[in-house]
Amino acid sequence: MTSLDYFRSGPSGPWRIVSIDGFRGEALPRAERLDIAAEAAQPAEAPCWTLKGVAGHARYATRRELDMLGATQASLGRREATCAALIPIRKSQAWWNLAQDERRVIFEETSHHTAIGTAYLPAVARRLYHCRDLGEPFDFLTWFEFAPEHAAAFDALVAALRATPEWGYVEREVDIRLVWDPAASHQAASPKS
């Protein structure tokens, strides 16, 4: 099934935003916290920005790659994974003008996108969202979760991907880092006994 999620920044939400960097192109405005919800309904406070995407079927992975990922990847929501990253990306028109076989060659045979990611499993859990068809300012959102001791490995993963030929087609990329901090959020500020 497809799953539509909303990433809403603002004063509340269980994830505290540590940094927002524009790796390529325009960054996003600074915000304090992030909330992830399946509904468009806004919290009482106006959000700073909202990004949405659909987690659906794989666009490039082969059966062999999907089976390998299925056997190795970690699920989201692990208790120890208190660090997260949200990386919205837009690719150029030149990318979208390519045929499927040309995109596949750049994605995997040349850039080894899945192979690079696999080297960091199961430490880094991820979910890819597509948003190009939704009229969003980005084509993809990727949400990553990892434990603090894997933060350096995550930085290495991101650096490895950015060094690939595929990244020559990335025209906007924002790098948002977060930590799990629900106790201090408005939403989780219910009375503690």
Added chain:
Amino acid sequence: MTSLDYFRSGPSGPWRIVSIDGFRGEALPRAERLDIAAEAAQPAEAPCWTLKGVAGHARYATRRELDMLGATQASLGRREATCAALIPIRKSQAWWNLAQDERRVIFEETSHHTAIGTAYLPAVARRLYHCRDLGEPFDFLTWFEFAPEHAAAFDALVAALRATPEWGYVEREVDIRLVWDPAASHQAASPKS
């Protein structure tokens, strides 16, 4: 660029609906006319049903196929192409669970989808819209235009595709046939001098 279009049925619109058949699964309610617009704004009369989709990049075609299509296919809006078909399709979860290489094999190497379509170029012009990510009841909408003398060829094209292994994954398909008839529509009923 991606292009979002709305197919709105109701009492007005330049295309008169000749028939609506549920080829597989539930059909759509009977309606008189169809209007195609880039905005969600509704006409004065309430629409009967509205379908929307995004015409974007090709999902399976190789460079060789795209070049061949680019050299052969006709554009929409030809004066003589007064017949049209709108065919909304939903594929099964089993299809979407397949990997890209498995879907490609079924789509082209086994079912010869592009090759079959090519046999009817340039008589039949088409545009494919994706709508799965939009939360629509269908995954794709395809809009076809052809001259009346090619109506039998169009029926043969549709029958050939429905006989392929790929169609085993189609769980809902509606076949809507239309004719270009702007003079009788409300929208075009401006004073005639």
